[in-house]
Amino acid sequence: MNKPFILLLLCFVFTHLSIGQNETEKLDNRVLYTKYYVSDFFSPTSKWAWEVDVVYRRQSELGGNNIFQHPLRFSIRPFIAYQFTKYSRLSVNPIGMFRSAPRYPLESDLSRPFEREWRTTVQLLHYAYFGRVNFTHRLRGEYRWRGIDDPEFKQGMRFRYRMRVRIPINTNYFYTDKTWYTSIYSEPHVEWGRDVKGLQFTQLRNFIGLGYRFWGWTRIELGYLLQLNMRANGNQMDISQGPMFYLFFDVLSRNSRRYDYSF
Secondary structure (H helix, E strand, O other), rough: OOOOHHHHHHHHHHHHHHHHHHOOOOEEEEEEEEEEEEEOOOOOOOOOEEEEEEEEEOOOOOOOOOOEEEEEEEEEEEEEEEEEEEEEEEEEEEEEEEEOOOOOHHHHHOOOOOOEEEEEEEEEEEEEOOEEEEEEEEEEEOOOOOOOOOOOEEEEEEEEEEEEEEOOOOOOOOOOOOOOOEEEEEEEEEEOOHHHHHHEEEEEEEEEEEEEEOOOEEEEEEEEEEEEEEEOOOOOEEEEEEEEEEEEEEEEHHOOOOOOOOO
């Protein structure tokens, strides 16, 4: 088994162990996460591209099992991107729109208001290969305006680093049509800024799942999400877990047999 895959698997195990050992109060939050991503180049020969990602999430109430019961998050984020090498891309989202509900593991959470947010995002994505294994780094910086309907809205920066490994199962190359693959990643989040007290580790997101490529440049993934969110009081932690679904159109116009799938 590839070393990066083992490293990420250990991150999953460590996260589960740390949940039990941490002294903060654990709050059970059962969720359904979905994400839809569409990208394309402005022309067949251009290195400039556009991207849009849409996130839709649901959640249960008070630790229940009905993950469709309440809304949790809806967001849309358009990007302009530049593919400066075959394996590297820089993407900028000037403004993304987010609408989020509080997480609902406690009765007191049910009366908390929804929050609207603007977010500016700069993202660097880099791919690498170890044999047939697709290994990626994603560095993402976000400037957040939270609670924009409140005159005293909050501002701050967030840095996210995601390490992801995808391993083809029935082919030797991730970009081959009709490829089944495994996918696993871990992504910590760190925040600081005007309305953040110091440098804070606020979130850790882990995912493990199975994916399938079809139509050449379209993929779906389904797996299990485990996410830790520290609350602002520093004494409580939301343990969000449940299924996560992805739909990717990596290069929309190339979903055709006339294109070579080896990007």
